[in-house]
Amino acid sequence: MAAAPLYCVCRQSYDVSRFMIECDICNDWFHGSCVQVEEHHAVDIDVYHCPKCDVQHGPSLMKNRNNWHRHDYTEPDDGSRPVQAGTSVFVRELQNRTFPSADEIMVQMQGHQVTQKYLEKQGFRYPITVPKVDGLGLKLPPSSFSVRDVEEYVGGDKIVDVIDVARQADSKMKLREFVKYYYKPHRPKVLNVISLEFSDTKMAELVVVPDIAQKMSWVENYWPDDSFFPKPFVQKYCLMGVKDSYTDFHIDFGGTSVWYHVLWGEKIFYLIKPTQANLALYEAWSSSPNQSEVFFGDKVDKCYKCVVSQGTTVLIPTGWIHAVLTSQDCMAFGGNFLHNLNIGMQLRCYEMERRLKTPDLFKFPYFEAICWYVAKNLLETLKELREDNCQPPAYLTEGVKALITALKNWLKREVTEPASEVPDHIRPNRLIKELTKEIRYLEEEQQSGAGGSKPMKSQGSGACPLTRSTLDRASHHARRTARRLRHHHHHAPKTPSNLEILELHTRQVLKRLEVGPFEEDVPFSSTVTAKFNKASVASAAAVERSLDNNLRLVMCHVKIFNSVVPLLAGLCREHPTSPTTEEEAVEGMLSMAGLLYPQRPEESSTAQEPWWSSPAHRSPDRGTLHQSSGSNSSEAWGDQSPSRAASTPLCLDPSPGTDYQYCETTLSPPLHPSKRSAPNTPPISNQATKGKRPKKGMATTKQRLGKILKLSRNNHFLL
Template sequence: MATAPLYCVCRQPYDVSRFMIECDICKDWFHGSCVQVEEHHAVDIDVYHCPNCEIPHGPSLMKKRNNWHRHDYTEPDDGSKPVQAGTFMFVQKLQTRTFASSDEILTQMHGSQVTQRYLERHGFRYPIAVTQLDGLGLRLPPSDFSVKDVERYVGGHKVIDVIDVARQADSKMRLKEFVKYYYSPQRPKVLNVISLEFSDTKMSDLVVVPDIAQKMSWVENYWPDDSYFPKPFVQKYCLMSVKDSYTDFHIDFGGTSVWYHVLWGEKIFYLIKPSPTNLALYEEWSSSPNQSEMFFGEKVDKCYKCVVRQGTTLFIPTGWIHAVLTSQDCMAFGGNFLHNLNISMQLRCYEMERRLKTPDLFKFPYFEAICWYVAKNLLETLKELREDNCLPPEYLIKGVKALITALKHWLRREVTEPASEVPDHIRPNHLIKELTKEIRLLESGSGGNKPMKTQGSLACLSTRSSHERGLQAPRNGRRLRHHHHHRDSHAPKAPSNLDIFEQHTQEVLKRLEIDPFEEDSSFSPKVNFNKLSTASAAAAERSLDNHLHLRVHNLPYACYSVDVLWICVCRDPSTSPSTEEDAIQGMLSMAGLLFPHSSEEGANSQESWCQGSCSSSEAWGSHTHSPGREDSPPSGYQYCETSLSPPLHPSKRLAPNPPPISNQATKGKRPKKGMATAKQRLGKILKLNRHEFKVFLLAFFTPMDPLFLRFSERSGGAPWWLKSISWG
């Protein structure tokens, strides 16, 4: 077996990750670190002599500078070649150019104003500058934090990417060598460090990114801990730039938005709106072979100049084209994040990168993988909003549509370019189908079977709590019924028994918000009725007294006790007694309100009922009307206050109640129905009308509830089960 050839003075085999230089005399190859030659310095060597050949042939010969305006400074300066970006003459000329003031597009805000709710209401389309950091959530090292301190926390041997500004070329060097260069009295060239990500170093503890960047970040909210792909780290960058450093016009990878804070020094940003025209011009300019000879700021209608001074934080939205000049030595911190507000623009920027064949080093890591994770979670978000009768905001609907188109395109591309980033536990075709179905339901205006009702451009906002959202639909239902009765006042219709009991149930549910249900993994909700007032129930009963004609004693019924919670279920008289018990057992089991059975027979009947009636989640989402409710129109979609920011990935969510011990593998799955609140489960049962089990009534009472006592009086005395039960 042949051995690998050995190189350098260290006699090691070739390592692709290490820079090497060839000796022009002996033709052997040497590691730059072994012969003290930095990669950025090697381009200045015309003829290289290794340490062995240097003795008889003398030192290496260096290139001669012939110009100050070309990347190749050895070109003859005959005045025929235009100035290239980053060169000494380019920087001098740039500082004399005239630009539009950033005051036209820059939003000045206090740190406490930059909130998730603000961006969801007003959008994130223009840059934001923050000079007062209170409330922003950003934590940074002190203003005297130096480049040497960076070396102390990160480690001098860390290999970093360094840009040779005059050539606009990237090279690698050890951090300690850059620190040595930075503090040298003479800097032979301009070097710029803008991609030192330090999340995996000790310096990470010194920096906390702004709250808004954490709360909206796709990676922070959607990336599962058990992902096969390594998690992208793009939130913490340290930028160390010397005077006259320049980064040419670009869009941050994957169309990410950026937060950027100048710790000390000063930066000048040249900003261009991401209009369709400007983006088309940018792609044309980027693909041009003489790109560096054309200043892109002159190709668009307006290029804005924004000076970012010490202590200022700048937020740049998705897709903004920008260049950066360092007017004095500067240290800055920044980070990138994807979010839900501009999904279509992010996807457009990513596809542009693919067309421009951008190297992977300068692309968002595993961009397609994070999009699959996002799609899976947005599907759950759309389903939950539909179930809560909330209409998603327009930007989210447009974003999901763009995401569906991109996912379909990526799947088709897999046939010819097998480089899949589809996570293993995601079924891509099924996911696309379900997302398409949700969008179709929204566009058809029927979230299931209910018509949508729009009330402006703002949908579910982020201030109202989840239990308030849950109450919105019942309240609206009451308003609709009230309106209906007024509209038909010329032909008044007596309310049905179910109307009375449902109103009473809703009133009690409202008061249960005072003391929320606590789920017990072994059995049932514990409700403290001492805090509940029966005044509203009594008032409702009095207002409907003239129409109260209950003949429940003519109906078969059953009653189950949950501590002091009473649930009365009346079935259809046509239902056989044998199926009645199964129906009630199954409903209460699904609601999580059933006592544990001591007999196998009870367990079997419960299991068989659930299999027959609840084989799919659609059973819970069906919107059917109980008999006697024809007079009540269906309630439409309601705009509710709910957070439209990325919901946490299931593996990161804090469950309001401890999940059962057996539920250990819920990552990436919808929360199980058993983990819903007791109130939500009761609401689902009220809607249930499947197969032969017709649920006429479900209500619950306190022991001395006036409406319950009146029910007993009007029905000819207490029923048989009431006589045999102690109120305790």
Template structure:
């Protein structure tokens, strides 16, 4: 394989990204940076001599100037050719022209008045001038910020595009070279820099775009973070131009709206309305071969002159045709943004660019892709408005209609010109169909043009949007916020905590655990719950409930006796459920009507294991039965020797009828010799007739089931506990 040819004095291969010039003597090519020839100077050289040939043949020969009104200044000045835009003669004639005053079309406002809501109400069809920046949301460096500061923040090696104003042609050079040119007192040429986008540099931190541009921007609102296409950066430009810099009439790419702020210096704008007639004239003028020889302001009815001094901000709406003259050295900041208010005009400008075959460098990056993203989001917006029975404003209906037409055209064009700017996560035909449905619904329900953008309509629209956003934020906060434990969650949490204490060693009071739960649930108290809690011992788990919900709990232990007791006071539809548990107390369990009173107790073993601790806790669910002696002893301690009161009712029923907790549920000391025996419930010893279970006991009534059979997924305490700890009948150990 042959080696690549080498060029220049540096003997490097050809690099397409670097400017090179050919020597007319030796025919070798040289990098402009190696031989100190800048690209914009190369057009002035008639015969170039490289450094080697310069020694023999002398210096390079420069072109001779023959005129001051043509882009090619070597043409003879015979007076037959008209003046071309940008030349020194053209600038003088332009300054002597008379124009309609910009005050006829300009809207002068304070910064705090320029808001998206104001523009939605009153439209954005005329330029806005802001002299009081307060409230505009625009952040800029101090007026003392210089071009050298730009070089420091951006970097002198950054390659930029500059415009040679006299030739209306662009060339590339390093930013450091442009700064040297700008700071010289003698400037043989007029160079203008208008395309320095600095969003990816350190200078971006010094500038914040106006709030209205930020909030309305399609790129900021609709461009997804996971897009296959790179995100367009068009909102932060630094414009540095010397005196007599001129940019001929144009429409900003994609019909974008523009914001300009003059940091220091002065600019003069020549503005033309984007009427259908003016747009047609502009397209014909742009495609004509003698475009630079015809001043477009003379072809329209009115061209308005607007002077923008230092410290003034100008906002230009979609589609406005404008030219710019720098009357004195100037630094300005600006940016472009697409929005919902003038979708139709934006699409028309884009199609005009396509017909004029505008190079991609001067077009909005991925304009079609962002239109697909916008269509997807507007579809969701229309659906939300339909759900709220709120008609969309007229500008949105007309914009969506224009967008549907453009999307259909682009899909048809994909067959012959596959540019494929359709995002992968979008179904184009389905999206167009759904948008068409929504527009048809609006036309049938609210008329052909939707609803006029009246103040009341927009206020309802804003209120609906705010309500949806508030509901969305609330749902997100609820998902992110820690979920409050349910009754069964608290019991399980307490059980796990007890087992953990038994497994690791002596019981110790966990102040952090108690404080955490106590702080969440200690909000409401009732007299009945407080009265019940006062009668409990200090080493209890105290739960206070109202309407079936635990509103307060407390958990303490007695370190001296190594006891752990829990008393659960539950209320379900007026039914009382009381559970007492102590490692030094033993009792049985019993059912009374639809009330449950069960107490699980066991001696704390000398060296407790997890299995033994679990068995003691599982008796709460009725999975273990106490021995006969233990049951009789519990009945004796609870005063069950005389179960009938004076009316013939059991003492427990009398308490239940009063809606109070039965005294049978209180914990009492038991003999430490009493032991538990594992047994199947079907093999339990016969109980007293008043204590036996009913043949088919009715389901326990609670707040969730309302007396009916529990629905699927609504487990009882026993079922939930059974899921956690499954019975191993062979090994007599729960795992």
């Protein structure tokens, strides 16, 4: 196998990343850094002589300048060719032109006003200017920070992209060479550095991006740490431009929004709205062969001029077409970020870049990959909003629709252009299907809401999270886990429990009565306190673990019982009713308060001894009472040993052939009905059961209430 050819005086093999120049005498190739020729200088050389040939043939021959208004300054200066963007003639003419003031479109704000809540409510459609950094959360070096300081923090060997403004051409050079150029008393060219991303350097510690950019950024919120693709770094740029630097009209890559802060110097922005017509004109202009000869601002209705002075921060939204002129030597910091507010526009800008065949160097890194990550997270957000009966904001719904369309097109394109950026752990077809399903749910809810049914909560409700970035990470994970558990255990719609129906009925009755509370019954309160003290002594460890909940539960039971029982008794005296009605009302209150304890079937007819005095229902070592509901079987009534029952104060025992068993101590608050297993027992009211009799062996409402009423009349009712 033949050895790779060696080049240059350093005798190394070819490296595509390094600039090289060919000697026109010996036809050998040399690294520009080895022969002290910068890439931007090479275009000025007409005939190059390498150091060896220079001795015999003399120095290299340079090109002669024939004009000052063309990118190729060797063209004859006959004045017949149009002025091209970036040339000295162009810059001079641009500075003499007049434009509408950007005050017509700029939103003047203070730093503390630029919040995610504000942008989600008002939208992020117009540029924002902030005269001072206070309240923005933006941290920057002092205004005395210089270009030499940048070299110190970033490193002189750092290769930076440099724009030759007069030719509007990009080249590479070491940072130390640019610094030398910058401090020359006479600069032969206008060079501009606008893409020095320094997140991986020591200078990153000196700059903290604005809070709004961090909170809304897709990269910050959705890019996983274990991603196969390298994380895009686009949030920290240092821009160093000399006077008369010019960047022609463009849209920032991927339709990203951008923040700029002028540390010192001055920049002038020429802004154009991203309307449908303007975007179409921009794409046609960008793909035209005479693009550099046409000032795009002349092709639209309005091009606004915005002067950004020292200390000012500007936020430019998605899709805004803009050009930038550096009117004096300037250092600025900026960054780009994708977000949820303008998803459709971001996708449109990306597709435009593809049609224009924009080089990867000038595109957002792994744009499609981050869109898949965002789609996965937005699916979780939509599910949570639907479960909370919250309607997502319009910008999020429209953004997800646009995202679904883009993801489908990218999958189809994979057939002919296999350059997939789909993350390995994402199932693309399933993800698209589930997102489509969530959008269909939303549309159905909106249609049913328009038809007069119960509407969903509005997007302005404080209980409804708007975007994933507004959620606490731990809280979001907990809610997602809970949802998955609920989905796993409940595949069918949940049947309302007896307690839920009774609680709703009782609330409706009390609302109609509208009677004030009665005074507490002191003897009864004393009895409850004594009972609680007895339980506390017998089970100090259990009380210490849940003291707050226990006290709250006991006091709640006391208040409910002491208020409701005299209330119902008084109502019965004033308005005589049948014993059945009184008993049902009392049991409804006791059931809602969690104080009702059903007795064993065999004791329902002859029980003279209070159920709480039975040793089978008290744990000798813990002093706790066990409450059971939803089943009349022997397992449900605690036929297990007292020690075993005491050791399991809360249990769900899905025994074969029996209902779920629910057990809890009286010193622990009962679970909310929505957290309990759905019982298979029929509803207790005739209206709910439509006249059907309860299952055999189950006590009816009247039977249980009769027992409770007898106990209360004989003053035997205790907690």
